[in-house]
Amino acid sequence: MLIVMKSDATPAQVDEVCRQIELLGLRPVPIPGGGRTAIGITGNDRAVDPGPFVGLEGVRDAIPVSAPYKLVSREWRPNDTVVTLPNGTRIGGGAVCVMGGPCSIESDAQIHAAAAFVAEAGATVLRGGAFKPRTSPYAFQGLGEEGLRMLREAGRAHDLATVSEAMDIAGAELVAEYVDIVQVGARNMHSFGLLRALGSIGKPILLKRGPASTIEEWLLAAEYILDAGNSEVILCERGIRGFDPATRNVLDLAAIPVAKSLTHLPVIADPSHGTGRRDAILPMSRAAVAAGADGLIIEAHPHPDQARSDGKQSLYPAQFHQAVLEVRQVARALGRDLAGEAVNAG
Ligand code: PEP
Ligand code: MN
Numbered sequence: 001m002l003i004v005m006k007s008d009a010t011p012a013q014v015d016e017v018c019r020q021i022e023l024l025g026l027r028p029v030p031i032p033g034g035g036r037t038a039i040g041i042t043g044n045d046r047a048v049d050p051g052p053f054v055g056l057e058g059v060r061d062a063i064p065v066s067a068p069y070k071l072v073s074r075e076w077r078p079n080d081t082v083v084t085l086p087n088g089t090r091i092g093g094g095a096v097c098v099m100g101g102p103c104s105i106e107s108d109a110q111i112h113a114a115a116a117f118v119a120e121a122g123a124t125v126l127r128g129g130a131f132k133p134r135t136s137p138y139a140f141q142g143l144g145e146e147g148l149r150m151l152r153e154a155g156r157a158h159d160l161a162t163v164s165e166a167m168d169i170a171g172a173e174l175v176a177e178y179v180d181i182v183q184v185g186a187r188n189m190h191s192f193g194l195l196r197a198l199g200s201i202g203k204p205i206l207l208k209r210g211p212a213s214t215i216e217e218w219l220l221a222a223e224y225i226l227d228a229g230n231s232e233v234i235l236c237e238r239g240i241r242g243f244d245p246a247t248r249n250v251l252d253l254a255a256i257p258v259a260k261s262l263t264h265l266p267v268i269a270d271p272s273h274g275t276g277r278r279d280a281i282l283p284m285s286r287a288a289v290a291a292g293a294d295g296l297i298i299e300a301h302p303h304p305d306q307a308r309s310d311g312k313q314s315l316y317p318a319q320f321h322q323a324v325l326e327v328r329q330v331a332r333a334l335g336r337d338l339a340g341e342a343v344n345a346g
Contacts, residue, residue: 001040001041001044001047001048001050001053001062001063001064001065002031002038002039002040002041002062002063002064002065002075002076003017003021003038003039003040003041003053003059003061003062003063004036004037004038004059004060004061004062004063005017005036005037005038005039005058005059005060006058006059006060007036007037008058009037009057009058009059009060010058013056013057013058013059014030014037014039014058016056016057016058017039017053017056017058017059018030018039020052020053020056021039021041024048025043026041026042026043026044026048027041027042027043028040028041029041029042029071031076031077040065040070040071040076042070042071042227047064048064050062050064063075067216067219067262068216068220069216069219069220069222069223069263070223071223071226071227071231072219072222072223072226072233072263072264072265073219073262073263073264074261074262074263074264076264077264078264079264080092080093080094080264080266081093081231081232081233081264081265081266082266083204083232083234083266085124085125085161085180085181085204086161086180087124087159087160087161087180088124088340089124089125089161089339089340090339091204091234091266091268091294091295091339092234092265092266092294093266093294094336094337095294095331095336095337095338095339095340096289096293096294096295096296096327096328096331096336096337096338096339097124097125097268097294097295097296097338097339098121098122098123098124098125098295098296098298098324098327098338098339099123099124099125099126099127099163099268099295099296099297099298100114100118100121100123100125100126100127100297100298100299100300100315100320100324101114101115101118101126101127101128101299101300102114102127102128102129102299102300102301102307102314103128103129103132103272103299103301103307103309103310103311103313103314104128104129104130104132104140104142104143104147104307104308104309104310105128105129105130105142105143105147105148105150105151105164106143106307106308107150108150108153108154110301110302110303111126111128111147111150111151111154112150112153112154112157113302114126114128114154114300114301114302115154115155115157115158115160116158117300117302117317117320117321118158118160118300118320119158119159119160120321121320121321121323121324121325122324122325122328122338122340122341123160123320123324124160124161124338124339124340125160125161125162125163125180125181125297126151126154126155126158126160126161126162126163127162127163127164127183127297127299128147128150128151128154128162128164129142129147129164129165129309130142130143130144130145130146130147130148130151130164130165130175131144131164131165131166131167131171131175132165132309133165133167133185133187133188134309139309140308140309145174145178147164148164148174148175148177148178148179149178151164151178151179152178152179155179155180161180161181162178162179162180162181163179163180163181163182163183163206163297164178164179164181164182164183165182165183165184165185166182166183166184166194167185167188167194168191168194169193169194169197172194172197172198172201173201176201176202176203179203180203180204181203181204181205181206181234182198182201182203182204182205182206183205183206183208184198184205184206184207184208185208186208186209186210186211186238186273187210187211189207189208189209189210189213189217189218189221190210190213190217190221192224195221195224195225195228196224196225196228197228198225198228198230199224199225199226199227199228199229199230200228200229200230201230202230203232204230204232204233204234205225205230205232205233205234206234206236206268206297207221207222207225207233207234207235207236208236208238208270208273209235209236209237209238209240209252209255211238211239211240211241211249212240212241213240215255215258215259215262218235218259219235219259219262219263222235222263222265233265234265234266234267234268234294234295235259235263235265235266235267235268236267236268236269236270236297237251237252237253237255237256237259237267237268237269237270237274237288237293238251238269238270238273238274239251239252239270239273239274239275240252247274247275247276247277247280248273248274248275248276248277248313249273249274249275249276250274251269251270251271251274251275251284251288252274253269253284253287253288253291254291255267256269256288256291256292256293257291257292260292266294266295267292267293267294268293268294268295268296268297269284269285269288269291269293269295269296269297270296270297270298271284271285271288271296271298272297272298272299272310272313272314273299273310273313275313276312276313277312277313278304278312278313278314278315278319281298281299281313281315281319281323282315282319282322282323282326285298285323285326285327286326286327286330289327289330289331289334289336290330290334295339296327298315298320298323299313299314299315300314300315300316300317300319300320301314301315301316302317304316324338328341
């Protein structure tokens with residue numbers, strides 16, 4: 001339920017609405033927003049009766065929120081959430097943010113080389129995993145904290161923001177000390193304890209869609225993080241399980257406009273994990289931007305053939321350069337810019 005106040009409602013009338021909500025044992029959430037004062041109600045597990053609220057002074061309307069998620073919904077907040085990173089990169093609200101880098105941080109030299117070509121191509125966020133969710137316990141698990149240190153240094157050297165995955169609550173606190181965005185991997189989308197802990201981590205969260213999760217389940221996972229106090233969540237479509245081994249996953253491009261219609265949160269796409277194929281990354285990058293994605297996260301490596309993880313779905317430096325070039329062209333054809341390149345501003 002969303003209580004929309006009249007434009008001339010007084011602070012005392014707003015307080016009274018909040019008090020009435022609390023009397024029902026529920027939580028009032030004042031909603032920031034352009035031209036209206038609204039108060040959302042959370043904490044209810046069934047529909048709230050609008051009756052008592054429409055009669056209160058200063059109340060214009062009581063709107064039932066039809067979706068099971070609230071804080072992430074467009075009904076709750078019509079305007080796009082924009083996440084701004086320390087290097088000025090904006091995610092959401094129109095521009096296309098490109099993130100690139102290796103699946104795993106492997107050495108100082110590797111991540112510095114990656115940072116150099118990622119920045120040179122015009123991307124503004126460097127990715128690299130230090131804690132890797134591997135299917136086999138015998139596969140490379142990542143360099144841990146040492147890797148995070150390397151990632152931070154490489155990012156600083158090239159004015160790139162950074163993103164890296166955390167797999168558990170203790171790991172999230174550590175990762176948050178080093179990077180600008182904490183990633184929740186697809187396999188952890190349903191780790192509710194982790195999602196709750198990210199509410200107070202103090203950094204934006206990149207929330208990947210679970211490989212077998214519906215859009216509604218994905219938005220509810222984001223709702224956990226917002227409900228716990230962190231409103232800076234970036235959703236990432238990274239492919240869902242299909243039946244055809246020709247691609248590793250099925251990059252669900254339709255999920256981009258659908259999710260964006262349902263939520264104000266930015267939605268980006270991961271064509272590397274979404275396809276598992278180097279040759280499909282560029283076409284799917286173009287397509288994702290054409291479908292309205294707020295950004296891309298692309299695996300790219302100085303020497304993909306030597307990568308310790310996901311080399312087959314990592315671009316060579318020259319291919320990454322080409323991908324950014326073409327993504328920029330698609331964005332501009334649609335009246336958009338790459339994040340950090342405000343050509344169409346004003
Ligand atoms: C990754 O980003 O390297 C990764 C493991 O992604 P996902 O969780 O989408 O599989
Ligand atoms: Mn990977």
